[in-house]
Amino acid sequence: MGKRVAITGVGMTHQRSARPDVNGRELINEAVRMALGDAGMTRSDIDAVVIGNMDHFEGINYVDTWSVDGSGGLMKPIMKLTTGGTTGTTVAMGAYYHVASGLFDRVLAIGWEKNSESDTTGAIITAFDPFWDRPIFAGAVAGLAMEATAYMHATDATEEDAAYVAVRERKHALNNPYAHLHINMTIADVMGSPYLSWPVKMGDMCPRTDGACALVFASEDVVDDFPQRPVWIQGVADRHLWAYTSDPYLDFKTGEAWFPAMQKSSQDVYRRVGITDPLEQFDVAELYLPYSFAGLRYMESLGFCEKGGAPELTRAGAFDMGGKCPVNPSGGVMSSNAIGATGLIRVAECAWQIQGRAGERQVPDVKLALATGFGGCFWSDVLVLGKDKPEKARG
Amino acid sequence: MSEEKKDLITLESGEMAQPFRWTAGAYGSKFLTELRDNKKFVGVKCPKCGKVYVPPRRVCGPCYVELTELVPVSGEGEVVTYTVVSFGFVDPATGTQKPVPYGYAAIMLDGSDTVLLHFIDETDPEKITIGARVKAVFEEERTGSLLDIKHFELIRG
Amino acid sequence: MDAVAIVGVGMTQIKRERKADGYPDLVYEASRAALDDAGMSIDQVDNVITVSNDFFDGRTISSMAIQDACGSYDKNVSTVEGDGTFGAFYGLMRILSGSYGTTLVCAHHKGSESQMPLITNAMFDPIYARFLGIDAVTSSALQARAYMEKYGVTEEQCAMVSVKNHGNALKNPVAQLPLELTVEEVMSSPYISDPIKLLDCCPISDGASAVILASGDRAEKITEKAVWVKGVAHCSSAYHLGDRNLYCVCALNEAAKKAYSMAGISEPAQDIDLVELYDAFTYMEPLWLEGLGFCERGEGGNLTASGKTATGGELPVNASGGCLSGNPVLVAGLNRIIECALQVRGDAGEHQVPGVKTALAHGINGPCGQAHCVWILGGEK
Numbered sequence: 001m002g003k004r005v006a007i008t009g010v011g012m013t014h015q016r017s018a019r020p021d022v023n024g025r026e027l028i029n030e031a032v033r034m035a036l037g038d039a040g041m042t043r044s045d046i047d048a049v050v051i052g053n054m055d056h057f058e059g060i061n062y063v064d065t066w067s068v069d070g071s072g073g074l075m076k077p078i079m080k081l082t083t084g085g086t087t088g089t090t091v092a093m094g095a096y097y098h099v100a101s102g103l104f105d106r107v108l109a110i111g112w113e114k115n116s117e118s119d120t121t122g123a124i125i126t127a128f129d130p131f132w133d134r135p136i137f138a139g140a141v142a143g144l145a146m147e148a149t150a151y152m153h154a155t156d157a158t159e160e161d162a163a164y165v166a167v168r169e170r171k172h173a174l175n176n177p178y179a180h181l182h183i184n185m186t187i188a189d190v191m192g193s194p195y196l197s198w199p200v201k202m203g204d205m206c207p208r209t210d211g212a213c214a215l216v217f218a219s220e221d222v223v224d225d226f227p228q229r230p231v232w233i234q235g236v237a238d239r240h241l242w243a244y245t246s247d248p249y250l251d252f253k254t255g256e257a258w259f260p261a262m263q264k265s266s267q268d269v270y271r272r273v274g275i276t277d278p279l280e281q282f283d284v285a286e287l288y289l290p291y292s293f294a295g296l297r298y299m300e301s302l303g304f305c306e307k308g309g310a311p312e313l314t315r316a317g318a319f320d321m322g323g324k325c326p327v328n329p330s331g332g333v334m335s336s337n338a339i340g341a342t343g344l345i346r347v348a349e350c351a352w353q354i355q356g357r358a359g360e361r362q363v364p365d366v367k368l369a370l371a372t373g374f375g376g377c378f379w380s381d382v383l384v385l386g387k388d389k390p391e392k393a394r395g
Numbered sequence: 396m397s398e399e400k401k402d403l404i405t406l407e408s409g410e411m412a413q414p415f416r417w418t419a420g421a422y423g424s425k426f427l428t429e430l431r432d433n434k435k436f437v438g439v440k441c442p443k444c445g446k447v448y449v450p451p452r453r454v455c456g457p458c459y460v461e462l463t464e465l466v467p468v469s470g471e472g473e474v475v476t477y478t479v480v481s482f483g484f485v486d487p488a489t490g491t492q493k494p495v496p497y498g499y500a501a502i503m504l505d506g507s508d509t510v511l512l513h514f515i516d517e518t519d520p521e522k523i524t525i526g527a528r529v530k531a532v533f534e535e536e537r538t539g540s541l542l543d544i545k546h547f548e549l550i551r552g
Numbered sequence: 553m554d555a556v557a558i559v560g561v562g563m564t565q566i567k568r569e570r571k572a573d574g575y576p577d578l579v580y581e582a583s584r585a586a587l588d589d590a591g592m593s594i595d596q597v598d599n600v601i602t603v604s605n606d607f608f609d610g611r612t613i614s615s616m617a618i619q620d621a622c623g624s625y626d627k628n629v630s631t632v633e634g635d636g637t638f639g640a641f642y643g644l645m646r647i648l649s650g651s652y653g654t655t656l657v658c659a660h661h662k663g664s665e666s667q668m669p670l671i672t673n674a675m676f677d678p679i680y681a682r683f684l685g686i687d688a689v690t691s692s693a694l695q696a697r698a699y700m701e702k703y704g705v706t707e708e709q710c711a712m713v714s715v716k717n718h719g720n721a722l723k724n725p726v727a728q729l730p731l732e733l734t735v736e737e738v739m740s741s742p743y744i745s746d747p748i749k750l751l752d753c754c755p756i757s758d759g760a761s762a763v764i765l766a767s768g769d770r771a772e773k774i775t776e777k778a779v780w781v782k783g784v785a786h787c788s789s790a791y792h793l794g795d796r797n798l799y800c801v802c803a804l805n806e807a808a809k810k811a812y813s814m815a816g817i818s819e820p821a822q823d824i825d826l827v828e829l830y831d832a833f834t835y836m837e838p839l840w841l842e843g844l845g846f847c848e849r850g851e852g853g854n855l856t857a858s859g860k861t862a863t864g865g866e867l868p869v870n871a872s873g874g875c876l877s878g879n880p881v882l883v884a885g886l887n888r889i890i891e892c893a894l895q896v897r898g899d900a901g902e903h904q905v906p907g908v909k910t911a912l913a914h915g916i917n918g919p920c921g922q923a924h925c926v927w928i929l930g931g932e933k
Contacts (some may be wrong), residue, residue, distance in 0.1 A: 001554075002650035020403040023679070055606040055633075059408060061674035064634065065918030068791050069816050075806060078788045078923060079642065080633040082606065084613035090630055094642065100649035103553065107461040122487040127612035130417045130452050131427070132486055135541045135793070136512050138480045142499055145478035153476070188414045197484040197499075200519040243456065243576070243619040246510045253475050253510070264626060378617050393650050406679055413670045415610035419663070454580050456620035459594040461580065480800040 002100040002393035006223050006230030007351045007385070009039025009216030015180035015336035015345075018116035019210040024058055025070030025211045028112050031341075032072055035108065035214035040227045047104040049073035050094040052079055052087040053113050056123040071110055083240065084127060085288065085375020087111060088213065088343025092371075092383060093236045093282040096219040098392055099195030105219045111344035112212035115337070120208045126320045128377075133245045138197065141205060141274065143245060145197035147378075148293040150252040154308075158294050159199050161311035163190035165295030166203050166334055168320055173331020175321075180209045180336035190292070204292040204334075209244065211338030213345045220389070231351040235370070237268035240379040248378035259301035262372070262380035266302050269382045273390075277316070278325075279304045283366040284353045285327045286346040288374040289334060293325070295319070302372070302382075321363070329353065329361035343373035343381060350385045422451035425465060431537040436468040438507050449507040461465065470531040471550070472504035472511075479520045502529055502547055514546035523549065553814060555768030556647050559654075559779035560590025561890040566728040566759040569664035575609065576621035578760035579660045586656065586762035587931030590774055593696055595763065598652035600624040602631045603639035603882050605657035607671045622658050635913030636761065636886025637925035641784060643765050653770040659764045661880035663756035675919050677792070688832070688919070689753065691793060691885070693745035695920040696835040698798040700747060703850030707747050710834035711738035712856050714751045714876060717831060720863055721873025723902035728757050728878035738834075752834040759880035761887050768933065779893040782910070782930045783815030788923035796920075801843030803809050804914075804924040808844045813895075815928040820845045820912075821867060823929070826895050826905050828888035829914040832875040836921065837861075840914060841869065844926070868905045885915025885925065892929045 011034030013019075019027055028051075036042060049071050051064050064073070064080035072080065083090040088111035095109035097170045102283050112280075121139035128137050137143070151157060167187055173179035190203030216226075223230045239261040242248055251260055275281050287302075296310040302304075304325070307315045313319070319327035328334075330349040333342055350369035352358040367388070373381035419427060422439055426449075429435045439451035443458040449468050454461060477500035483492045498515040500523070516532070517523050529547040537543035562585025564570075564578050573581075579602075586932040587594060600622050611617070615631040622629070628651075632639040638661040643655035672688035699705055715735055721727035733751065741750040771778040787810075789803035790796045808820070817823040817895045827844070831837040838852025846867060847855045855861060861869035870876075875884045892911035894900040910930045917923040 002648065038585060056612045059674065059678065061605070061607040062482060062634070062918050065788060065791055065922045066675070066677070068788055068922075073788055074790055075787060075803065077786045078805075079638055079786075081630060081642075082613070082633045083615065083631050093630065097642070097645045097649050097651075100651070101645035102648055119485060119487075121484040123612055125487050126610075127616065129617060130415075130488075130611065131419050131423055132541060135513060136499065138499060138515060139484060141482065142478050143478050145480075146476040146499075146501055149478055149520075150525065194481070195479070198479040200478070200479065238628055238630070239626060240616075240619055241456070241625060243617055243621075244453075244509075246501055246512045249475050249510050250508075253503060268628070355859065365405035376613055406680070413607065413610065413666060413674065415666050416780045417610065417665055418571060420577055421572050423574070452620065453574075453577050454620045456625040459625065459841050461584075 003102050004220040004393050005096050005099040005233045006218055007215050008218040008223060008226035008228055008230050009035040009041065010348045010351050011035030011038060012178055012213040012348055013211050014178050014346060015209045015211040015338055017180060017209065019114065019216060024112065024114055027114060027210065028067055028070035028110055030212040032070065032108065037215050038228060039216040040184055041216065043072040045106055046076060047106045048077040048093050048098050049108045049110065050098060051110040052082050052091040054082065054087060056126055058114055058117050058337065072108060072319040083375060085339060086343055086373035086379050086381045087340045088345065089347065089371065089373025089381035089383060092215065092344055092347045093381065096233050096236055099217045099219050105222045107217045109215045109217060109344060110212065110348050111341040113268060113338040113340040114210045115208040115339060116210050123173065128245045137245060141200060142197040144291050148199050150249065151293055151297045154216045154252060156308065157311045160187060160191065161296060161315065162204055163187045164291035164315055166190045166292040169328055169332045169334040171239050172321060172329050172361065173335035176330045179331040179345035180207055185187055194210055200291060202292065206290050206337040209338040211334045211336065211341045213341040213348050215344060215348055229355050231354045232386050232389050234384040234390055235269040235273040236383045238381040239264045239265040240376055242377045245377040258297055258307060259378060261378055262298060262301040265380045265382045269384055273384045278302060282325050282368055282370045284329060284363045285325055285370040286330060286349040287332065287372045288343055288346055289328065289332055291375060292334065326363050329358060329363055346371040349382055354385060354387050404441060409492060422453065426450045427539040431539040436470055436504055437465050438468040440464045440466050446508040447506060448509050449504055449511055468507045469505035472502050473526055474523065474527045474529060475481045475501040475510050476504050476525060477523050478514065479518050500547065513544060515547045516546050554648055556644055556781045557766055557771035558763055558764045558893045559771050559774045559778055560586040560592060560764035561893050562586030562589055563726050563761040563887060563890055564759050565726050566757050566769060566880055568728060568755065570758040574664050575660045575906050576618045578623040579618045579658050581760065582760040582762040583656060583658050586764050588641045590764050592764065594623045596654060597623060597656045598654045599628040601639050601643040601648055601655055601657045602629065603636050604631060605633050606884060607674055608661060608881060609667060610666055618660065623656060634917045635915035635925065636882055637889060637913065637927060638786060638917060640691065640763055640886060640889055641786060641894050641925060642799065644781060644784065644898040647765055654764060654766045657765065658760065659883045659886045660760040662758045662878065663791065664758050689748060690745045691919045692833045693748045694793065695798040696747050697833055699839055702799040705838060705853035708735060708739065709838065709853035709857050710752055711735045713780060713831065713834040713837045714738045716862055717870050717874040717876040720871050720903060721877030724872045726912055727873040729755055730873065730877065748833055754832045754875045754879035757878050759883050761883050761890055762890060770797065777897045779896045779929050779931065780933050783809035783811040783928040785841040786925035791922060793920065798920055799890065801839060805845030806838060807924045807926045808933060811926040811928050817928065824910050824912050825908045826871060826892065826911040827869045828872060828891045829868060830885060830916045831870055831876050832879060832886065837869060863905060871903045888915060889927055894930050896929055
């Protein structure tokens with residue numbers, strides 16, 4: 001039977017538009033040192049390293065072997081996991097399974113990106129099929145814009161509703177010293193920002209960021225050795241349903257579901273963990289919302305409300321600080337997006353919230369938290385973290 | 396620029412690149428040659444669920460069966476969703492910036508159950524609607540690429 | 553470690569170019585073959601691990617293209633970027649966690665679609681090494697030279713590996729390069745990068761493969777030919793070539809030690825009946841055999857020359873023909889596992905070695921075998 005797994009150390013760099021003062025390994029090392037320090041560990045205590053990023057953002061092949069000096073993986077088992085935007089959460093899940101397997105007691109999970117080192121849109125375009133997608137694809141912005149168009153068509157949601165989400169995330173980021181963007185924005189500012197790809201405006205999108213994040217995952221057998229309160233993984237699941245970037249738009253046509261990969265992955269993990277009412281049961285959520293409209297559609301897909309119900313619930317403040325379930329107290333992806341690190345930062349922020357160490361962005365008394373990753377062609381990763389040790393290992 | 400920053404070296408990759416020669420596969424080749432030679436569309440039908448995939452692929456993911464029955468598909472269809480791209484970016488396929496703005500849509504061709512991404516000949520989002528009818532417009536010179544379709548034209552009026 | 557078994561395997565033929573097939577097509581072919589081998593339907597697969605590399609495939613998130621082909625629709629799925637032995641390791645851990653009873657692991661490679669030296673050049677540091685034009689071949693030449701100088705291993709001994717493995721491939725229907733060679737022919741083939749000659753090199757290949765792993769109780773219900781995982785471990789040494797003694801095999805030593813300890817192996821040369829290792833270049837076979845503890849340091853060349861590693865010898869190594877006879881990168885390590893599984897099952901056909909009870913499979917990642925993964929497989933639970 002598998003081991004129960006806790007996060008026992010957290011590290012991350014300050015997220016910045018560019019870090020020309022460090023190379024990739026040095027950036028990784030900043031996060032790793034902080035995580036090890038937090039866990040009261042040294043490099044020699046690490047049993048294995050799991051690392052992820054997106055190769056073409058930095059142009060490094062075999063990042064796991066390239067990074068050993070920074071990651072601490074020298075003379076240790078190292079493994080690279082890569083799934084695009086979901087990479088950070090994929091790495092967290094990878095570290096979880098390393099420990100749950102019983103083969104490793106202390107595993108370092110690392111996600112990083114130096115988006116300043118390449119043209120992000122160009123690199124994202126190369127994610128897609130060279131025959132069917134690439135000749136006409138305009139990167140993540142246009143792909144998301146088509147989601148926004150379809151979502152507004154299918155519901156009563158407006159561009160202003162989305163702008164509310166963008167403003168909320170930027171406002172939250174003001175409390176987070178690690179966030180990349182610290183800007184005060186109003187709905188009018190977002191609405192007045194130029195269209196990048198209608199209906200998505202500059203103010204609706206995430207930035208490009210340099211940053212790294214590292215977490216220590218530990219087995220229940222050794223969890224008492226750590227100075228910080230353990231944050232228990234309650235369950236993980238993912239769905240990467242499609243192979244072509246065009247496929248997800250079908251879901252709008254059939255009208256059967258909002259975001260099937262997210263619905264299926266969240267239902268999978270909710271069933272294992274016993275979540276029946278996400279809005280009531282989660283105290284905080286750190287979600288991979290790459291742009292403002294995601295803050296509407298994804299809340300519905302994650303079961304926080306009925307289809308089409310997100311605009312009203314959002315504008316009533318349910319997901320603001322002080323609301324029923326604050327979403328992205330950190331400022332989220334719309335305030336910092338070092339892509340390979342982004343999913344892992346969601347998990348890290350949940351850990352800090354559960355430990356009560358989130359500083360000015362702390363939500364009171366967090367017992368259960370939800371973290372998600374988004375990427376690929378509308379893929380979804382979901383993790384549930386909690387204060388209490390699960391009754392049994394349940395994946 | 397601060398003195399400190401001036402001393403930080405970056406290395407440009409320049410022309411450093413890895414060229415590729417991707418395989419379209421048997422069905423993909425059929426789809427592209429039909430476009431090139433006959434200005435026609437083909438899809439492939441799943442023997443289990445009956446879904447017609449355009450462009451054709453080898454496996455139906457949900458049914459996990461191999462697809463073998465190629466079927467003709469119309470050059471007309473409807474807009475499933477759309478956007479108008481207005482930010483300039485360098486296209487990695489060409490190394491140049493495509494002029495903006497341009498219309499861009501997910502299109503379901505008649506007789507198909509999946510969507511094809513392509514350009515549409517309209518840059519005013521107010522003039523495009525979900526469900527709008529569109530028709531493929533072909534280039535004069537065709538090479539066996541998705542860009543043999545110049546764009547899809549809104550069937551207006 | 554709880555019992556986990558390999559219950560199904562599938563390999564495509566390894567070819568120089570599979571022009572009619574995109575890599576998703578190869579993945580479907582291999583995955584379907586593994587399901588058929590196990591007598592399973594896709595519904596019985598609980599989760600999927602894919603193995604790929606964005607550089608080799610020439611696209612970011614290259615595993616996206618195979619989500620249909622690998623059968624992962626509505627299943628938990630993840631992607632390991634690295635050799636197939638590492639991908640299978642993740643698949644194994646997901647079973648050991650108790651979350652899943654079965655994992656399908658698939659890997660693909662189309663060397664025909666890219667220019668290999670440019671891809672492997674991108675493994676090297678962009679600031680300090682890449683401008684040299686260094687790639688997998690030239691870095692391996694440095695390693696080969698360092699190894700030969702240190703221990704007196706000769707080019708002739710390396711040539712014997714080429715003769716043996718290409719000869720073994722004559723009996724393996726999936727191999728790309730079955731060749732009847734002489735040591736003289738290998739020795740007189742042109743230098744690619746001294747001391748590595750053309751016939752010391754693996755070819756560029758297209759191929760895919762898949763393995764289905766299952767927990768102990770599931771495995772016994774699925775098949776009577778389960779092959780059990782007795783031990784498995786991996787380890788990485790330093791990245792910069794200048795930070796390592798290239799003849800050093802410390803990371804392989806470490807991985808092997810751990811895998812042997814899990815498998816209860818104290819005398820590898822006696823306890824292991826067959827080895828399938830990652831011989832991208834001929835010198836790697838004796839070097840890795842030393843690292844795996846089959847002989848003393850520096851004795852790898854003599855071990856090869858003694859004939860013990862031939863198919864009829866005491867320790868058959870790469871009875872399949874190895875990577876020298878077909879090297880779809882990433883797939884290659886998974887194929888080593890598959891070949892071992894087939895040998896343990898007694899299903900290796902014409903290249904079957906009689907009486908294989910325990911077999912060792914080995915894969916590498918990174919320049920000059922920076923990281924190694926070692927699997928011990930056996931017929932007994």
